[in-house]
Amino acid sequence: MKKIIFTLAGACLLCGSVFAESKMVFIKGGTFLMGSPVSERMRDKDEAQHSVTVDDFYCDAFEVRQSDYEKVMGKNPSYNKGANLPVENVSFYDALEYCNKKSLAEGLSAVYKIGGKNAKFPDVCVDLAADGYRLLTEAEWEYACRAGTTTIFSTGNWNNPKDANYEGSYPYLIEENYVRRTNPNVQPGLNRGKTIAVDSLAPNEFGLYNMHGNVSEWVFDYYGKYDDSVSAGVAGKSVQNPLGSATGVYRVNRGGGFNDFGKHLRSAYRSASNPLTKDRNLGFRIARNAGKRNVVSADGNGKNPAIKNGVFETKYDEKVASISVPKNPRVLVAYFSYSGNTESAAEYISKSLKAKFGDEKVDLVELEMQNPYRGGIYDVSQRDLMSGTRPPLKTKISAAKKAEYDVVLLGYPTWWATLPMPVYTFLESCDFSGKTVVSFSSHGGTMYGDSVSDLSKHLPKSYVGLPFEFFYSGGRDLNARIDGWLKESGM
16 A cells, blocks of 8 residues: 655645644545454454445544643643653543544534433534544554554564564563463563653554554444444445444553553454543544545445434443442452452452441452462463463352342453453353443553453443552552542442
């Protein structure tokens, strides 16, 4: 694909408006294969490859800077402070509000209308013809990230800290090569441990910086399967400008951040997050229309019932939105622990909740394996991860007992940036539909990894609340932090 780049400091050639800043890059639309082939190692099942066509659009060359965000919003919520660092610790709704306020400040039309009956998870309506700033769609993001490439990353089939800011100790395919390290392409590298300036490292062929790494980026789409898109793509019809589902629970973020493993930086990788999530590893970049957005349904009939008079109407899933923590909840504190750090936190959580709600309202259950892991934990847990093993549990909870709980607090150590396999065994033995599920995790520096996203994907009919993480034993303020998290979680 031929590289086409325009940075605009003055008039937009296609729409006649004026950009206040010279960092918007014109992206020539086209058709590409979205998702990953089945041969791509470490791919997820939700990456089914299919043909997609996107129209021309403008994309910010950079992730939104803290200086930009503070200028528009009057505050800087970022954990890692720096004017030229990407803003982070912002929710999906914060990103939408920024887009609208920036648009209005520059005399442009606001793209989003945010409101409705649900104040916590409001409806979001998208004016498809508005000339203001917006988030990229998931398809636009992947198209921009790939920049004409078909490799695993836009830089090739391997990633390197010289090309991206991520947890360089865990490059792509480290799970296959951690112990023996026989593959010369899989070598642990630099772990910067923080964000870097948005114009750092080399841009891709479209002139876009840090599409891989630095901060994971909110895009507009609700998380869901590519079902409709795949059916059209397989039939030989390219899906045109897909917008994602009109209804959902979790929003997609893309690209991986400074604290993610190499596998999470793949061009096709999709992460699903509670739209209220605020994380030091999560930011966004902005886009604009470059002419009319031609949107049709996946079957090619030109009709999309969620689009009315040029407005795409999206709603948070009403069944999940109705899930709440009652005043006197029945709580299960379930945990898997290897070294005792998660166990200690679970015991404190259980004790605190029993003091508040009564002993009979709170159950503390350890998820014990029939054949516990012994020694060489990195090796054996890696083995189970790579094979998709579900180790049998000695712990048994009856279906009737599980049905009694309103809230499940799930504790685990973050291993290989995800849930330990015994936790998957537990999850797949339960039906937590209609319940609140919130995780707490111990780690050695990678925070949640993508464990919360993986948990969300496994529980589409549950409300996965905002998680809690702590470094190993947690430090002196751990109990106080747990107390604050429980309060924020409605307990």
